[in-house]
Amino acid sequence: MSFAFATPFASTRRVADYLAAVAVCWLTAAVALPLRDRLDLPDIVMLFLLAVFVVATLLGRGPAVVASFLSVALFDYYFDTPHHLLFLGDTEHVLTLAIMLAVGLVTAQLVSRAAAKADDAQARERETRQLYEVARDMAGARDGTEVLEAARHYLSDRGLSGNLVVADDDRLADRAEGHHVTGIASFPLRAGTKVRGVLAVTPLDDRIGLADTQHRAVEALASLAALALERIHYAEAAQRAELLVADERLRSAVLSSLSHDLRTPLTTLVGLADTLAEGRGTLPADAAETAGVIRDQAQAMHKLLSDLLYMARLKSNSAPLRREWQPFEDVVGSSLRLAENVGPDRHVIIDLAPDLPLIFFDAVLIERVLCNLLDNAFKYARPGARISLAARLASAYLEVSVCNDGSEFPAGRIESMFGLFVRGTNESSIPGGGLGLAICKAIVEAHGGSIWAENCVGGACVRFTLPRLTPPAVVSEDEP
């Protein structure tokens, strides 16, 4: 296969070939002339045939045809008797001349066909080698730029220039296919079902279009590039995932070792202080009271620690929610047990709508929300205030509210209350780190709900929602 570009250089070469063919014939005549009397005519015919053969082999069919005719003419003029007469009166050797011409022409044809085949094979071989090389380069490419580099190298070998648009967008491919600006051919890079980009190809010499054979070659190149881009894409994705996993593993290891290392001394502190405080009669009253305070402070520190760890886990996604379908009543009961155990004067009024559906939530975390809200309600309520916990369905949500009828939220602070380390009353003596509501917000939002505070008649209220979703089917008794 030869390239379709006919350059001025190529045409000069063709003229030179013809001149060479003529020269070879004359040279043959010149060599044979001194031997004319000593050689038989058939020998001289053979010499000329040899010349035609050589021309056909070296210079191709056109020059060989010219050489055939010229050889016949030269033979007839110089060697056939009578000499120096062209095609006159020599009926004797008409057949010789005719056969000589025929053999010359057939030789020219055969040799040039063989040469074309050889050329073709060579071109194919070069094509294959180039494709192989570009495939090898692309297999080693680490990013889109290196793929483009390899593609450009390949294209420039065949007089083309290319550009690569890498994009994970199927619309791009549709646009590319129907889009042939003069002189620019676009090839979508399709790997599997996904289009990874577009290869735009322009001939370096813009007067010439893209030949069919080149079209096929560039298509092959495009599919190689697509495969390379796909491989790079997946390699990068795998690497990112691996990094992420390692990152999360580290974070989770740090959190759990922090949790363990800080809880152990706190456990000792709480336990020993409690032993002293509970050791009735063994300590003076004020010492026992001091021990009790130490215990309570250590407990408060533990609560702060767990709040911080919850927050870190929620923010880092290292602990996914363990959501399960369950009645909301279940978590209300356990939260109340925790909240009311703190003091005998704590009583909560419960108002759950009848027949609430199953809700999909992480019970441990929602229990944390309810405990924090109840704790807050007790902390900021005046003594004897009524605290209530209510839950009802509101279209797509379960809405839960914890209210006290004591103090209202300070006006203007309601919006900022859910930030980290914001407290209801500045400089107050009420213990708490200001993490409680921020944790609640993080947990509720992780569940796809929202949380807000408002002042209602004579008191403060925090409400949050949990999405209702569709609960799983419950088969009746006999076939669970």
Next chain:
Amino acid sequence: MNAQSPLTLVVEDEPQIRRFVCSALRDESCRASEAGSVAQGLDLAARERPDLVILDLGLPDRDGVDFIRELRVWSAVPVLILSARSDESDKIAALDAGADDYLTKPFGIGELRARVRAMLRRSQMCGDAGALHAFGDVEADLARHVVRRAGAEIHLTPQEYRLLVQMLTNPGRVLTQAFLIDKVWGPGNRENNHYLRIYVARLRHKLEADPARPRHILTETGVGYRFQPQSPAH
């Protein structure tokens, strides 16, 4: 402190925690022996045959869950877990391996003593509790399949009844969700744990005075349930 007083084995690697745990045990008139590792703990458990084991899950040589598995091969002694980890899956693994109850660190002395008292009392009422059970205003006769509340018979479906039986026969123990599902619905139904939640809620509505504030069928959030025959004394 005589030889008749119950013997408790405390397996915990932190000496200061051992110290106040043992002190609380002595206040409950228990003898205490101490171990700092799983190996030492198993050795002591085999030699001294304690009446109660208090086990920390984060021990230096091996996992506390291994301790429970090995202990359960030859002993039914009640095991109380102390877990410093907030991750519920550790507790569940320990409970499923055969532990009876857990305390999350840090815990108060009063809480510890109450648990120890309850566990020792249960293990002393050894074995058969008989067919008659009572809690709150509910009486259950497991021989006749009859449940009464304030004298009136309560209708329970077969599965509600099976669930109640599991609770009645394991008083005070923390029962993991997996345990209850296996017992009531059979293994292979663990994905359907919403059934368990629904049936527990139904039992509460039938048997508890205030289902939103249960006194006997208690939720151990993230772990399972606990049946408490007596209301917790305060």
